[in-house]
Amino acid sequence: MKITVIKKAVVNAKPSGYCPVYVDDFPATKK
């Protein structure tokens, strides 16, 4: 029974980016 927590749950996690798939964007917001 081994658990390594890489990242804990975030309440109200925000989207990480603008449109990383289609629009050419500059990184603005980090999740």
Next chain:
Amino acid sequence: MQASMFNLRVPLPERDEVFLMNTLTDAQLVVSSDVASLLDRPGSTDSRDTGEASTPEELAALAVLTENGFLVQDRAADRRRLDDYMTMVKTDTSELNITLLTTLQCNFACDYCFQGDHGDYNKFADKMSAATAAKVGEWIEGELERLRPEKFLLTFFGGEPLLNLPVMYELSERLWRASNRVGTPVSISIITNGLLLTEEVVDRMVPFGLRGVKITLDGDRATHDRMRPLRGGQGTFDRIIQNLRRVSGKCGIAIGGNFDESSVDSYPALLEFLREQEFAEHLVKVNFKPIVRNPEPAALGAKGILSLTPVGADGRPIKPLGGTCMTSVGDGGATACDTCHTLDDQMTFLRDETRRHGFPTPDGVHNGPCHVHMAHAHTIGPDGSLYACPGFTGEKSKSIGHIDGRLEQRREEARLEFDRLSPWTDCGDCAYIPVCAGGCVVASHTTLGDMNVPTCHKRSFDSALISLAYETVSAN
């Protein structure tokens, strides 16, 4: 209790472990296989449901899984949490995002874009006037006063935004003063092809909040010059690199690139080239994306041009992007598009190559929901029209308002249409909904004719998740 529908698992057999991620809580764990199997036990945290007695060790593991959202009361609870999350994204007032198109004109004649400096396009493409810019400034100031957000993100976009420097300078200075008045820091970025990105431009913008520029390189020198030439066919790679050398260190630089099957093989050479540059350490993001062709090659227009939107038999676009520089809006793999699948696989290859060369790049899992689902993210076209997303700026019928407050039935109808958007409701129990929200609405509109129908790149998400899992494990 039961496993959340937003759980994702990547088995790591060589370690007898499993990488777990929950897309709604963004929790990430690496667990032994026996812990992962607890998620499959019905009534996991209550031994009365299973008739099995949980050991203290199992109960401790179950508690961690529950705390991080991997175990939930029932499916209805998951659905409620998803609804709450989408509402939060939509109504969040902590950020005001403005994407401002100074012009739809462009000085490039990209091989894959029928807009730009082809024919007489630039002669008729919209360009924001000083008078309109003044009204736009007033409208944005009003939004800053009304929302008092924690962050104000302003992106200049086009067309090629540097073809209208007076408007960019005027609005940057005005909005920097306005953001100071309300106590909200402004962060400006420019999405440009890089040809006109001089030190003078950057030096002028930095004091007013310029944080970074994003430029596009479509492969190594020869490939880029083929894909992104000037109207007369001259290459643009050397000039862009020269500009990057001169502005590096003054602001952040992000590199993008648009690849298709003919150009993808040249990207490793581009990455090698970038690694050797002195500005390599200043690159804050390197991200390559596929040019997705539409699946009806017989209907394409001019020979040799990969259309980004469907075109009719006469070669004219059915639903044009109108000059907005969006490089790929085809639909995804949901309809078993082999081309898309190939491009998804190539995107995975390029993401791994980008990491291998030591550049930061998006993990491909943490994506949306994008601005189209946010009430306080606005795109403003050159004439002051408001849009939910830059992809619709060429289609006046999709304008959802105007900065002068005019009331028009067509804009109101469009506003309501966007307000009701929820394509993810057709995605079933897909675990990627919180980071995808049904895919690109522009792609749904242009290729499927309905914004509320999801476009799916699940295959791309899956491969990105595997890369994320192995990268995470190697870093821990």
